[in-house]
Amino acid sequence: MNERLRAFIAGVVGMGVAFGIAELIHGLYEPVPSLPLAVAQRVIVLTPGSIVEFGISLLGEADIPVLITTVVILTLIFAGLLALLALRSLAAALVGVGALGVIGLAASFSEPSVRPVAVALTVVGALGVGAAVSGLLVYASGLRRTGEGAAPEPSEPDRVGEPQGGRSREAYSQDGTAVSRRNFIVFSGAAAVAGIGAAGVGRLLEQQGVQVKGSTAPGGETPAAQQTLPPAPAGASIDEPGMPPLFTSNEDFYLIDTAVAEPRINRDSWTLNIKGGVDNPIELTYDDLLSLPTREADVTLSCVSNEVGGKLVSNARWTGVMLSDVLKEAGLSRDKIGSATEQLVGRSVDNWTSGFPTDLAFDGREALVAFGMNGDELPVKHGYPVRLVVPGLYGYVSATKWLTEIELTDWGFDAYWIKRGWAKEGPIKTQSRIDTIKTGDRLQAGTVKVGGIAWAPTRGIERVEVSTDDGESWNDATLATQLDVDAWRLWIYDWDASPGEHTVKVRATDGEGETQTAENAPPIPSGATGYHSVSVRVE
Ligand SMILES: Nc1nc2c(c(=O)[nH]1)N[C@H]1C(S)=C(S)[C@@H](COP(=O)(O)O)O[C@H]1N2
Numbered sequence: 001m002n003e004r005l006r007a008f009i010a011g012v013v014g015m016g017v018a019f020g021i022a023e024l025i026h027g028l029y030e031p032v033p034s035l036p037l038a039v040a041q042r043v044i045v046l047t048p049g050s051i052v053e054f055g056i057s058l059l060g061e062a063d064i065p066v067l068i069t070t071v072v073i074l075t076l077i078f079a080g081l082l083a084l085l086a087l088r089s090l091a092a093a094l095v096g097v098g099a100l101g102v103i104g105l106a107a108s109f110s111e112p113s114v115r116p117v118a119v120a121l122t123v124v125g126a127l128g129v130g131a132a133v134s135g136l137l138v139y140a141s142g143l144r145r146t147g148e149g150a151a152p153e154p155s156e157p158d159r160v161g162e163p164q165g166g167r168s169r170e171a172y173s174q175d176g177t178a179v180s181r182r183n184f185i186v187f188s189g190a191a192a193v194a195g196i197g198a199a200g201v202g203r204l205l206e207q208q209g210v211q212v213k214g215s216t217a218p219g220g221e222t223p224a225a226q227q228t229l230p231p232a233p234a235g236a237s238i239d240e241p242g243m244p245p246l247f248t249s250n251e252d253f254y255l256i257d258t259a260v261a262e263p264r265i266n267r268d269s270w271t272l273n274i275k276g277g278v279d280n281p282i283e284l285t286y287d288d289l290l291s292l293p294t295r296e297a298d299v300t301l302s303c304v305s306n307e308v309g310g311k312l313v314s315n316a317r318w319t320g321v322m323l324s325d326v327l328k329e330a331g332l333s334r335d336k337i338g339s340a341t342e343q344l345v346g347r348s349v350d351n352w353t354s355g356f357p358t359d360l361a362f363d364g365r366e367a368l369v370a371f372g373m374n375g376d377e378l379p380v381k382h383g384y385p386v387r388l389v390v391p392g393l394y395g396y397v398s399a400t401k402w403l404t405e406i407e408l409t410d411w412g413f414d415a416y417w418i419k420r421g422w423a424k425e426g427p428i429k430t431q432s433r434i435d436t437i438k439t440g441d442r443l444q445a446g447t448v449k450v451g452g453i454a455w456a457p458t459r460g461i462e463r464v465e466v467s468t469d470d471g472e473s474w475n476d477a478t479l480a481t482q483l484d485v486d487a488w489r490l491w492i493y494d495w496d497a498s499p500g501e502h503t504v505k506v507r508a509t510d511g512e513g514e515t516q517t518a519e520n521a522p523p524i525p526s527g528a529t530g531y532h533s534v535s536v537r538v539e
């Protein structure tokens, strides 16, 4: 192992220790954010939106962990290079450490609700200890002596074929410090284990914190709605292999957000501010919210970045309070909407925003300030304790999770994804998807059950047609009972399949008689269009 490699490893290990310390402090004390998470969050915010959406579509739910891992690995490599640099110029290397500190501080201070002093102490302290560990390893290896101005000449490469167990020349470094390679390995290994251990304990503590803070207060079951819905009729489901359930479980419900760490909110201290152009700005507690009439609504949510045939669409029975009732509490009614209150902006605790025409809160659709999902409280990842659910709008303009503020403002304000190039208005486009067969399937000739879902929230689905000849001719599918115009509708078609290659397509017509467009469009800027198409071979 030559000196350069040792120095590099010393840098990596030191940085690992620094990460471990910071992560441990984060686990012990929430207001100090996890540094890799904070940096990853900044990367997302500072990256053009289309690239972020691309990353999300490419990696799905893995995008955030991949990004965090990348941040950690790049930082470790950078620290290794700094340690190499320290052999030549300690001052230059310290400047590099300082730069890391500035990045860590800047990213941390961009997180909501941090304690600046604690964060500063953590960043400086962790980097200081990490640099000290690196330095000790470097000095212990005899790579650099105190007071040495310049680096030693590049050393000879390791001698090959040195006798086993014998004291190699390499065991004594060139300046005579007697530290064996084994010691270096033991010291750096121990430091690495300590760093990883500290990080592990930190993560563990954080996860326990999650349970304490994310779970319900004693006795705090999600209250049943006053106005409940009857159980879904049996005819609304279709029980065939490959068909989705009528309601997506909370576990399987698609997941999209920019939050690197899901906000952990204590619902007992949570508040919802209704502000901006309202007569009576108010702050509601969780109990205040629940004192308003509660109800259930079956609503399908979709992400604008869902591709034709994609999985970013799910259906749930939500529990909540009508958004219009909440707005009434703040003194806003439909007839009072003016240009200063034209837009309703939902803001999360981590400052994500959505925005849509205020009028849609009053036009009769069941827009909810929701706290329950499929009979349970909202899971943390789906916005605990309270989120918005607005039928007929893509999530990016409406479905603010971890909601803490509703601001009535003019149309000039651009919410999070609007700033990043997505359409200002986001009505969900009528779409349909084939679920029971997929491209590449080899099927037996005879009856093939072609089935799936179709959705046009607020309009409902009136008709679904299937083509098995690449769109030449169309056949009516059998529709399941429509649960609600806001919910997806299941459908099935018995296809008498003959041997050969076939392209199967589906198209839906909404409750207003509009058939979805055949024209293919990508998700950006306002949602994908086109017919879902599946190519199969029948044998
Ligand atoms: N706070 C917050 N709310 C958010 C988002 C977000 O990034 N942050 N993403 C939105 C988007 S783009 C969609 S599609 C829906 C997804 O909700 P889900 O993850 O519960 O399916 O949440 C919306 N609400």
Ligand SMILES: [Mo]
Pocket (backbone or CB within 6 Å): 256, 302, 303, 304, 305, 394, 395, 396
């Ligand atoms: Mo989305």
